[in-house]
Amino acid sequence: MDSFEENQAELFERLLRPHMARLFRLAFRLTNHKADAEDLFQEVLTRMFTRLDELAGLSDPGPWLSRVIYNQFVDNRRRYARRRLVSVSEGAMPGATIDTVADPRPDASGPERLVDISRLQAAMSRLSDEHRLVVMLHDAEGYKLEEIHVLTGDPVGTVKSRLHRARARLRELLGEDGTFS
Amino acid sequence: MNCHDFDTQLDDYLDAALEAATVAAIDAHLDDCGGCRSRLQHARRVVAAVSRYGRSDVVVPTDDWMDLALKRAAWQGAKRERRRRWSAAAAVAAALAILWIAVPPAGPGTGSGPASGVPSVAMSVDEPKTVRLVFSSATALPDATLTVSLPEGLELAGFAGQREITWSTSLTPGKNVLALELIATSPVNGDVYATLRHADEEKTFRLRVDADHDASLPLGLKTENIA
Numbered sequence: 040m041d042s043f044e045e046n047q048a049e050l051f052e053r054l055l056r057p058h059m060a061r062l063f064r065l066a067f068r069l070t071n072h073k074a075d076a077e078d079l080f081q082e083v084l085t086r087m088f089t090r091l092d093e094l095a096g097l098s099d100p101g102p103w104l105s106r107v108i109y110n111q112f113v114d115n116r117r118r119y120a121r122r123r124l125v126s127v128s129e130g131a132m133p134g135a136t137i138d139t140v141a142d143p144r145p146d147a148s149g150p151e152r153l154v155d156i157s158r159l160q161a162a163m164s165r166l167s168d169e170h171r172l173v174v175m176l177h178d179a180e181g182y183k184l185e186e187i188h189v190l191t192g193d194p195v196g197t198v199k200s201r202l203h204r205a206r207a208r209l210r211e212l213l214g215e216d217g218t219f220s
Numbered sequence: 221m222n223c224h225d226f227d228t229q230l231d232d233y234l235d236a237a238l239e240a241a242t243v244a245a246i247d248a249h250l251d252d253c254g255g256c257r258s259r260l261q262h263a264r265r266v267v268a269a270v271s272r273y274g275r276s277d278v279v280v281p282t283d284d285w286m287d288l289a290l291k292r293a294a295w296q297g298a299k300r301e302r303r304r305r306w307s308a309a310a311a312v313a314a315a316l317a318i319l320w321i322a323v324p325p326a327g328p329g330t331g332s333g334p335a336s337g338v339p340s341v342a343m344s345v346d347e348p349k350t351v352r353l354v355f356s357s358a359t360a361l362p363d364a365t366l367t368v369s370l371p372e373g374l375e376l377a378g379f380a381g382q383r384e385i386t387w388s389t390s391l392t393p394g395k396n397v398l399a400l401e402l403i404a405t406s407p408v409n410g411d412v413y414a415t416l417r418h419a420d421e422e423k424t425f426r427l428r429v430d431a432d433h434d435a436s437l438p439l440g441l442k443t444e445n446i447a
Contacts, residue, residue, distance in 0.1 A: 056290070064280065067278045084289055088294055159273050178271055
């Protein structure tokens with residue numbers, strides 16, 4: 040790296056660092072798999088470096104960065120479709136269910152909580168990808184409906200409808216017999 | 221307010237997205253309805269569980285990993301930027317060639333083409349036929365896009381009902397092969413177009429497809445660049 044590139048690298052780090060944890064969590068929510076999230080995250084960081092001028096010009100780069108990660112994820116899915124055309128022997132899409140989640144660490148111990156986590160994972164795995172993503176972004180990551188709209192490009196009404204349907208399905212799957220706490 | 225009304229507004233109630241008058245009506249209903257109180261309690265438990273689960277299931281990498289990721293991104297990004305500037309210039313001079321090959325190469329339905337010189341393939345309705353798209357590129361072309369346009373009655377396997385499919389791709393120096401499985405859903409006598417774009421360069425190529433209920437005509441195998 041020459042001195043110009045080193046200065047760019049310093050600026051890059053200063054701009055990116057405050058957003059990295061949130062971006063990684065988003066990558067994980069999208070891919071549902073730790074190794075895939077790391078690959079997606081690294082790829083987006085690398086692309087960001089080539090768009091440093093654009094990044095530096097933003098007053099609040101958070102939503103833009105989230106959008107870049109989402110677009111890269113969608114693009115990767117398209118590339119996957121292209122690879123499918125070449126290879127007829129590939130298996131199912133990786134990371135399609137929450138069963139592949141990496142290193143679950145319940146924040147409270149105890150057999151009852153572990154049972155709940157297990158039941159929740161099983162219920163989540165029965166949601167569609169769209170519903171799972173919306174409910175995880177909203178209820179687990181704290182995204183507002185408007186933020187999910189900015190991220191995915193889907194209308195707020197559609198996002199809200201998906202959220203409500205996803206929750207209704209979870210409530211149904213987890214029963215109302217009082218055993219889920 | 222009745223139980224059905226409550227059910228339809230339950231999630232908005234949970235998210236505090238209702239006006240005060242509606243909240244008051246729901247609260248009044250809840251005072252009198254044990255079933256809805258139970259449903260509300262269950263709904264709150266589920267949302268809380270998702271929130272707890274969200275805090276617990278993502279292992280955010282360590283600071284060291286993040287530092288390394290930033291350094292790697294800066295190093296690779298700088299390298300990619302240098303390569304992009306170089307390849308953008310090189311692409312202008314790059315000679316792109318394309319070849320449609322129907323497989324099997326000498327099997328039924330392929331052979332010497334019509335006098336037009338347009339590469340062509342014959343196939344039968346509802347019988348998939350794989351064609352190989354061969355790109356020859358003098359240089360690496362990262363971030364190129366390829367668009368395949370199909371005539372009425374012809375589909376790409378996995379893309380039912382789509383007449384135009386676009387995806388990103390990267391070409392390496394030399395030959396790049398992409399297999400496309402075509403399926404005719406009805407008799408077809410039309411052209412497939414493949415357009416490859418990179419930077420400001422664009423090349424379009426054509427493949428003639430003749431699909432009937434009984435494909436027996438030997439058709440050709442040639443190349444054509446109409447760009």
